[in-house]
Amino acid sequence: MKEKALALFFLAILLFLLPLDLLFRQTEGPWGLPPLYLYLYGAWGFVVLLAYRFFRKP
C-alpha cells in the first residue's frame, strides 16, 4: 500500500502542477464548458477514484 500511495501522490502532483497556461488557452471546450475546469475537475475525480480503489480496504 505504501508504494501505491506514493505513486498516487506523485501522479496527483503531476496532474495538478502541469503548466496549465500552455495547455488550456481556450475558454470553450466540450459541451460548451471551459477546458481548464473540465481538466482540473476530471483529474481530481480520477485521483479520488484511484484513492478509493487503493484505500477502501484497510
Added chain:
Amino acid sequence: MSPSLLLTSLALYLGLLFLVALLGEGRGKALAQGPWAYALSLAVYATAWTFMGSVGRAATEGATFLPIYLGPTLVLLFWPLLHGRLLQLARAHRLTSWADFLFLRYRHPLLGPLAAAFLVVGLLPYLALQLKAIAQAFLFLSGEKEPLADVAFPTALFLALFAILFGTRRLDPSERHQGLVLAVAFESLVKLLAFLLVGVTMLWSLGNPFPQAQSRPELAPLLLPPEGLAGYLAWVSLILLSGLAFLFLPRQFHVSVVENVDPKHLPLAAWAFPLYLLLINLPVLPLALLGRLHLPGENPDLYVLALPLEISPLLALLAFLGGVSAATAMVVVESLALSILISNHLLSPLLLRYRALGSLLLWRRLAILLVMLLAYLYFRLAGEAYALVGMGLISFVAVAQLAPASLLGLFWKGTTPQGALAGLLGGTALWAYTLFLPALARSGWLPKGFLEGPHPLLRPEGLLGLSGLDPVTHGFLASLTLNLALTLGVSLFTRQEAPSRDRTGEVEELAALLRRVLGPEAGEAFLEQATGLRGPEAAALAEAWLAGSVGPATARLLLLSATREAPPQALREEVEAAARESRALRTYAEALEAARKELSEAYERLKALDQAKDELLAAVSHELKTPLTSVRALAEILEAHPDLPEEERRRFIALLAKEAARLSRLVDQVLAYTRLQAGLPPALAPTDLKGLAEEALALVKPLSLERGVNMEEALEAVHAPTDRDRVLQILLNLLHNALRHARRRVRLELHRRNGEALFRVVDDGPGVPEEARPRVFEPFQSFSGGTGLGLFLARRLVEGLGGRIWLENGNGTTFAFTLPLEVSHEDPGGGRRGEHPGAPGVPPEEGGA
C-alpha cells in the same frame, strides 16, 4: 428578510448543534467514533471562507480558488503514511499540537511557547474572519445596520460556551470529545448539502452561465489558467501553501490526530475527504459566473447569499445557515485548539511558578473566552480593512512556518534545536515583514511608506527587487525559503546536543504526583497501567500523561520532583547485562536445587526399597525356617529311630509331606511375588471368567473335601480381556484363604456390575478381627498359619490388572475384587494401575471407588 426570522433560525440551528453534540456524548457515541464522522470532521478545513470566499475569489481571480483544495487533496493521498507515524507519536506522548511535538523532538524551552504564541497571533485574524462572515451574512439578509444587528458577539459567546462545554470537561485535552466531533461532522454535512442545493437550484433557475460568460470578454480570464511564470508560481505556491496549512493548522491537528480513535479510519479519510472537497467546489464557478452576470454591482463574497435571495428567501436562509455552519465549526475547534496551546505552553509554566497549577482547567476555559473576544475585537476594529479580508491566506503562511522544523524533525535526525529555532524565528520575522505588517499598512494602521521599505531591495512585497508576484506568493516563498535554509544550515553547522538523561522513579511516587496534579482517578489509572514497568519507562509514561494535560515543559518540570536522573545508557546496559546474567545464574541454581531434591528423593525411595527387601528376606527366611525345622526334626527322628512303630512312622511321614507342601507353596508365592516386582506386563487376552472360576473351584475341591467344607457357587457368564493365569492365581489365593478359615461352607460369586466383573469369596469362618483388618493385605500378616503372602499377592495382582480388592463387613469373611471389562490400548492395566482409587481393603462404597 425579517431579522427576527434570521435570529430565530440562527438560534434554532445553534440549539440543534448543541443537541447533536449531546447525542455524540450519549447514544451517538459509536457514530461519533466511526470512520465517517472522522472523515467528515476533517472538513472543518472548509470554513466560511470556503463557503462564501471561494465564490468571491472565483468571481474575481478565476481558477485560483482551486489550489486551496488541491493542496489538502495531495496531503490526504499521503495521509495514511504520514499520519500513521504521527498518530503513533501522539498516542505514545499524548501530543495535543505541533508545538508539543517541537518541544518533544528538540527539548528546547523556547520552541513550544514561540510556536504557540506565533500561531495565536497568526490565527486570530482568521477567527475574526469567520465572525465577520456571520455578521456580514446576517446584515446582508436582514438589511439592518450595525451595530444593532451585530449577531457576531452573541454567536461568539455561544460558541465559546459550546467549546468550553464539549471540549474542556477535563484537564486532559488528549482525551476524545465525541460530542464535539459529531457536531463538527454534522456541520460539514450541512454546509456541503446547503452549498450543493444552492448551486443546483441556481443553475436550474438562472440557467447555464457558461455560454453567456464565453460571450463576455471581461469574464474570459476567469475561465483561463493564471498567466505566465508569475501565475504558475502562484498556482504551485498556493497548492503547497494550502497543503502545509492543512497539515499544520491547530484545528486540523486537533480533529485528525487528537480526536482520532482508530488509525484504521485513515484509509477511508484518504479518499472520502478529497471527494468532499471536490463536491463542495463543484458549484463554485457556476455561482461565480451567475453572480457576475446577474449581480454586477454586488460584493462577490456575498453571491452565495445574494443569488438565492433573488429566487427564494428560504433558499437564502439555507445558504445563510450553511455559511454559519462553516464558520461555527471552525471557530469552535480552532478556539479550543488555540486555548490548549495557550494554556499548555504559555500559562502552565507561569501557574506552576505561582503554585496555581490546580486552576489550569479554569484558565483553559478562560483562554477560549479570551481567544473568542480577541477575535471579535479584531473583527470590530478591522472591519472592511485589508488586515481582515486578506488574512485567510496570510494566516496560512504563518501556519506553514512550522513545516520545516516539524517535517525535518520527523524525518531527519540531523535537525538540531538551534536549527529549528533559527528557522522558526527567521521565517516568522520574514512573514511579519512581508505579509502581516504590509496588511496593517494597507489598512492604515501603519504608515503607507512602510510598503516601500527602507531600500528598493528590501521592499516588503518585493524583496531583492522582485516584482510581478502577488504578495501572498512572494511572502510565502520568501519566508519559507529563509525558514528552510536556516533550519538546514544552522543544523548542519551546530552540534547535536547530547540527549538529556532519561528520568527514573518509583511508580508509587509518580502515581502520587499524578494524583496531585490530575486528580485521584488519573493516579489510580496510572498505577494500574504502570505497575510492572521499569523506573525509566514509568517516568516516561507519567511524563506523557502530564504533558497531555499541562504541556510538555511543565510536565518536565513537575517530573523533577518525583524522579531522578536515570543512569547513562552504557551503564544501564551493563547493569541490565549483569541482571540478565544474574537471572541466568539464578535459573541454573534453581535447576540444580531441583535436581538435588530429585536425587535425594530417589535415594530415599531406594533406601526404603532396600529396607523392604531386607525385611522381606528376613520374613521369608523366618517363614521358611519353621517348616524346614519341622522337616529336619522329623527326618532326624525317623533316621535315629528305625524301629518306630509303623503307625507312628506313617504319621511322621504325613507330617513331613505336609511341611514340604507348605514349603512348596511358600516358594511358589515368593516366586510370584518376585515376578510382580520384576514388573512384567500382564498378558491380556479375552477370557471366560465364569470358566476360570469353575476351574479354580475344581482345583481346590480336594482341599475342601479334606476339610469337609462345602463349596458353593453363583457365577454369571462374564468375559473380559485379562491375564488368565494371574486371575486364576488371585482366585486360588482367596479360596485357599477361605478354606483355611471356613467352618462348613465357602461361596464363590461372579457378577457383572457397573462395567466391571465383580468376584466375591465368602466363608462362614470367625472373620477377621477388627484390629487386624487394616493390615490384612500387607505381606506376612498371617492369622491362621498361612504364608502371609496370599492376600498381599492377590491385591498386587488385582491392581496390576486394573481392578480393586477389598474386605467387606459382615458375618464371616468376604473378599471382593473387580476386573475391568474393557481395557484401553494406552493402558493395558485398565487405566487404573498406579492410581488405586482408594486405600487397599476399603470397599468402593466407603470411598474406594
